Structure formats: C-alpha cells, structure tokens
Amino acid sequence: MTAFGILLRQRLRRDRLQLMLWVVGTALMAFAGYAGVTQSYSTLADRQNILAAALANPVILMFRGLPSGTSEGAFLAFEVLPWLALLAALMSTFLAVRHTRGDEEAGRAELVWATPAGRRLPTVATLVHGLVANVVLAALTALALLATGLPAAGSLLSGAAAGACGIAFLGIGLLAAQLMRTSRGANSLTVWVLVATFLIRGIGNAAGTPSDDLTSMVSAWPAWLSPFGWAEQTRPYDADLAWPMLLGLAFGLVLAAASIALQSLRDIDASFVAERRGRVSARPALASPHALVWRLTSGSIIGWAVGGAITGILATTLGGLVDQISGENPAVAEILTKIGGATGGLDEVVVTVFFTLLGILAACCAVQTVVRARQEEAHGTAEAVLAAPVGRVRWLADFVVVGVVAVLIVVGAAVLAGWIGVWSNDGDESLYRIVAVAGLGQAVAAAVFAVLTALVFVLIPRATTAVAWSLVLLAAMFGMFGPLFGLPEWSANLSPFAVTPVVDGSGVDVRGLWWLVLALASGGAAALTLMRRRELASGA
Numbered sequence: 336m337t338a339f340g341i342l343l344r345q346r347l348r349r350d351r352l353q354l355m356l357w358v359v360g361t362a363l364m365a366f367a368g369y370a371g372v373t374q375s376y377s378t379l380a381d382r383q384n385i386l387a388a389a390l391a392n393p394v395i396l397m398f399r400g401l402p403s404g405t406s407e408g409a410f411l412a413f414e415v416l417p418w419l420a421l422l423a424a425l426m427s428t429f430l431a432v433r434h435t436r437g438d439e440e441a442g443r444a445e446l447v448w449a450t451p452a453g454r455r456l457p458t459v460a461t462l463v464h465g466l467v468a469n470v471v472l473a474a475l476t477a478l479a480l481l482a483t484g485l486p487a488a489g490s491l492l493s494g495a496a497a498g499a500c501g502i503a504f505l506g507i508g509l510l511a512a513q514l515m516r517t518s519r520g521a522n523s524l525t526v527w528v529l530v531a532t533f534l535i536r537g538i539g540n541a542a543g544t545p546s547d548d549l550t551s552m553v554s555a556w557p558a559w560l561s562p563f564g565w566a567e568q569t570r571p572y573d574a575d576l577a578w579p580m581l582l583g584l585a586f587g588l589v590l591a592a593a594s595i596a597l598q599s600l601r602d603i604d605a606s607f608v609a610e611r612r613g614r615v616s617a618r619p620a621l622a623s624p625h626a627l628v629w630r631l632t633s634g635s636i637i638g639w640a641v642g643g644a645i646t647g648i649l650a651t652t653l654g655g656l657v658d659q660i661s662g663e664n665p666a667v668a669e670i671l672t673k674i675g676g677a678t679g680g681l682d683e684v685v686v687t688v689f690f691t692l693l694g695i696l697a698a699c700c701a702v703q704t705v706v707r708a709r710q711e712e713a714h715g716t717a718e719a720v721l722a723a724p725v726g727r728v729r730w731l732a733d734f735v736v737v738g739v740v741a742v743l744i745v746v747g748a749a750v751l752a753g754w755i756g757v758w759s760n761d762g763d764e765s766l767y768r769i770v771a772v773a774g775l776g777q778a779v780a781a782a783v784f785a786v787l788t789a790l791v792f793v794l795i796p797r798a799t800t801a802v803a804w805s806l807v808l809l810a811a812m813f814g815m816f817g818p819l820f821g822l823p824e825w826s827a828n829l830s831p832f833a834v835t836p837v838v839d840g841s842g843v844d845v846r847g848l849w850w851l852v853l854a855l856a857s858g859g860a861a862a863l864t865l866m867r868r869r870e871l872a873s874g875a
Contacts, residue, residue: 342452342456343464354471357422357472361419361422361472362475362476362479364419365493369483372414386549396537400414400540400567401558402550403571406572423469423473424501424529426468428504430464432512435457435509436518454599455599458594472498492580496566496567499562499583499587500565502584506594509595510594513594516606517610520608535558539561540558543555565579635703636704640745643693643696643745650688651756687769690749690776690777694831694832694835695781695832697746698784700741700781701741701784702803705734705735706788708792709792709796717730728867731789734789735786735789750774768838772836772838776835779851783854784831789862793862793866811832814827815832834846834851
C-alpha cells in the first residue's frame with residue numbers, strides 16, 4: 336500500500352466513530368424534519384402563514400432558511416437546510432484541524448514528515464478524508480429525504496448542498512490550521528468564521544425582497560458572501576439550481592490548495608499569526624493551579640459572554656415585533672410556544688426561546704472549558720502541574736469549577752443585557768422576573784454538561800472531545816427541534832434545555848429543575864471520585 340493509502344486509512348479508522356455520529360445525525364435530522372413538517376404544517380394554509388410571518392420578521396429568517404415556496408419539500412428546506420449545512424460545517428472544521436494542527440501540536444506530524452510521506456502528503460490525505468466524509472454525509476442525507484417520498488431532484492440537491500457547505504468549511508479549517516499556532520486557536524477561528532457567515536446569511540435573507548404572494552424571497556447581496564447562503568440559493572424542491580453549490584466546492588478546494596502552499600513556507604510548530612508574547616515573570620495571581628485554569632480559558636469565556644449578552648438583549652427587544660406579527664399570523668406564536676414550552680404571554684415565550692439558545696451557548700462554553708483538561712493531559716503539560724503538590728482530584732475540580740463559573744458569567748451577561756432591553760423599551764416589569772427565572776434554569780442545564788464532560792474525561796479520556804460535543808449537539812437537537820419535528824414529548828424532555836423552569840402565572844413551574852440539580856451533584860461527585868484511581872492518558 337502507498338504512503339497516501341496508509342495515511343488515508345489511518346484517518347478513516349481514527350475518525351470512524353465521530354464521523355458516524357455526525358453523518359447519521361445529519362441524515363436523521365433531515366428525516367425527522369419531514370415528519371415534523373407533515374405533522375405540524377400539514378395544510379397549505381399552515382405553510383403559507385408561517386412563510387408570511389417569516390418574510391415579515393427578520394428574527395425568524397436568522398434561524399431558518401430561505402423561503403422558496405409552499406410545497407412540503409420547499410418548506411422542509413426552509414426549516415432545516417441551514418442546520419444540515421451547519422452540521423456538515425462543524426464536522427469538517429473539526430476534522431481538518433484535528434489531523435493537521437492537532438497532530439502537529441501533539442508531535443505526531445513531525446514523525447510522519449520525517450518519513451517518505453513528506454510534509455504535503457498528510458495534508459492531502461486529510462483533504463481527501465474530508466471530501467469523502469462530506470460525500471457520504473451528502474449521500475445519506477439525500478437517501479433519508481428520498482425515503483420520505485420527496486422528489487428525487489430536490490432530495491439529491493439538498494444533500495449535495497449540505498456536503499458542499501461542509502467542503503467549504505473543510506478548506507477554512509485547513510487554512511486556519513496554518514494560520515494559528517495551536518489547535519485550540521484554529522478551532523476558535525473556524526467557529527467564529529462559521530458563526531459570522533451564518534449570521535451574514537441571515538442578514539442577507541432578512542434584507543431581501545419578498546414575492547408578492549409572500550411565499551418566497553430574493554436574498555440581498557450579503558447572503559452571497561456566505562457558504563450557508565450558497566447552499567440555500569440552490570432552492571431545493573423549487574428552482575433546483577445546482578450552480579450555487581459549486582461555489583462552496585470551489586471555495587473549499589481553493590482554500591485547501593492555499594493551505595498546502597502555506598505549509599511549505601513555515602517551520603514545524605510555527606504559524607503565520609504570531610502568539611502573544613508572555614511576561615518575563617508570572618503575576619502572583621498565577622501562583623495556584625486554579626488561577627492557571629482561568630488564564631488558559633479566560634479568552635474563550637469572554638467570547639461566549641459576548642454572545643450571551645447579544646442573545647439576552649435580543650430576547651427582550653424583539654418581543655414587540657413578534658407580538659405584532661403574531662396578531663396577523665397566530666402560527667408564529669404556536670411555533671414559539673412549542674420550542675419554549677412557556678404558557679404565558681408572547682413576550683414570555685420569546686424570552687424562553689432565546690434563553691434556550693442561550694443555554695446551548697453556555698453549555699458549549701462549559702464543554703470547551705472542561706475539555707481543556709483533556710488537551711492539557713494529551714499535550715503533556717498536565718504532568719508538570721501534577722508533579723507539584725497538586726492532586727488529580729483538585730486539578731480536575733479546578734476545570735469543573737471554572738466551567739460552572741463560566742456558565743454563570745455567560746448567563747449573567749445575558750440576564751443583565753435582557754434587563755437593559757426591558758428598561759430601554761419600557762417593557763412590562765414582569766419581564767425582569769421572567770428573564771431571571773429563564774436564565775437561572777438554563778444556567779443549571781448548561782452546568783450539567785460541565786460535569787458530564789468531566790465524567791467522560793475520567794471514563795474514556797481519548798473520546799472526551801467527540802463525546803462531549805456530541806452530547807451538546809444531541810441535547811440541542813432534541814430540545815429545540817424535537818417539538819417542531821413532531822417527536823414524542825418524552826424525547827424532547829431528554830434534553831436539559833427543554834425541562835428548565837418557566838414562569839407560570841404568579842408562580843414558577845420548576846419542571847425538571849430538581850432532576851438537573853441531582854444530575855449536577857451526582858455527576859460531579861462521580862467524576863471527582865473516579866479521578867482518584869485514574870492514571871494520566873497522554874496522547875490523542
């Protein structure tokens with residue numbers, strides 16, 4: 336077998352479990368989306384009402400696709416195509432960084448480069464590996480849609496559009512791995528690019544021109560600056576345009592070629608974006624392992640807190656607009672109530688929906704913080720800390736505590752911003768309480784993922800990153816999309832985000848709060864207890 340074949344086989348074998356989760360999860364989301372559309376919006380009038388509401392409300396267009404008609408297939412693309420593309424993009428960026436900058440940071444790349452494979456062949460193998468993963472994702476997604484009985488052309492195009500978006504972000508991930516000095520920095524850069532382009536797509540759709548019958552939209556030019564926008568412009572089950580999808584494919588391949596060229600211009604472990612220079616001597620505040628964890632994770636926590644503040648202020652400033660639209664289209668309120676689970680006024684429902692999204696953001700912050708423990712262990716830097724008078728339990732507890740505090744910071748920023756939004760709009764004073772209750776509940780839900788990540792780290796350290804992020808992804812899918820897809824109520828309640836307390840009249844319905852608190856306490860205790868007996872597991 337050639338060196339290229341060996342490298343490709345190694346990558347496929349190493350990622351077999353992770354890729355299976357991403358690919359099968361994306362296909363299942365497409366299949367469940369069709370079931371939700373046929374159950375919740377079975378009539379043409381239902382779909383027309385939702386599309387009319389979306390065209391009048393920029394908020395809905397930020398979190399849904401491009402309206403392109405009222406058929407079941409076109410409405411399904413409007414509901415889930417951006418999220419299928421998002422899953423493909425996340426899979427691709429993590430794959431690209433893991434096998435390039437991640438291997439280089441762990442010291443494996445240097446060993447491979449010293450063989451006849453050279454420096455470029457491993458990156459080429461990673462590129463082919465990513466292409467194969469996205470082709471499989473596109474094929475299985477298309478098959479899932481075909482199994483529902485939808486037209487073949489639109490089904491194939493939907494899968495291909497998601498795969499093309501994944502290839503675009505494969506190129507972004509490969510380029511980020513050349514620019515940044517660490518895998519963590521490369522992953523952070525790709526995630527911020529992903530979030531920015533997703534929002535740009537939404538802005539382009541919101542600023543577009545609706546059709547006279549309020550069933551479709553011509554996007555404004557910003558939508559054409561985003562790989563997600565290119566995927567949506569294929570308009571599956573309507574115009575069925577294949578050429579916008581080719582933009583994503585070409586974009587990804589060009590960036591991949593650029594990353595291969597840049598790799599030959601730098602030394603091993605070097606980067607084109609220089610790291611910030613450190614101080615000659617550490618501050619006294621860094622004299623403890625707890626302070627070290629704060630130093631390692633503070634930058635990402637600040638970024639998540641900014642996202643939380645934006646979410647909070649949107650939650651309390653857009654209620655009036657949604658209220659006005661729902662007066663003409665009651666289906667809007669019905670959708671939001673399904674997602675949020677609140678039973679009060681529409682303002683309360685809007686706050687609950689946005690704070691569900693906040694809970695997902697805070698959980699991502701918690702997971703990223705605790706996963707850092709695994710990165711420190713894999714890179715060998717944890718061994719130096721544990722060689723000092725620092726026990727394993729205390730070392731892991733520091734990451735868990737910082738992860739939980741990070742959740743409180745993100746949620747606190749959202750609550751404060753939400754209160755500012757209420758005050759600036761002279762809103763109902765009851766919203767202060769609603770925001771506080773929603774924030775507290777989502778903080779507990781997000782903190783659960785900090786202890787779950789710690790538990791996974793103790794039990795199966797090498798799978799920490801994959802399993803921890805998969806748990807957040809599954810919880811987000813069940814919590815936000817389960818009700819819309821017509822899944823049983825018990826399946827949605829499996830997500831911590833879906834069982835948090837809500838204001839119920841003059842009181843508070845705690846729902847699953849005590850179960851979340853129990854999971855938080857027992858999970859944390861189990862992780863710290865089991866950590867006493869676990870040895871270090873260096874290497875990825």
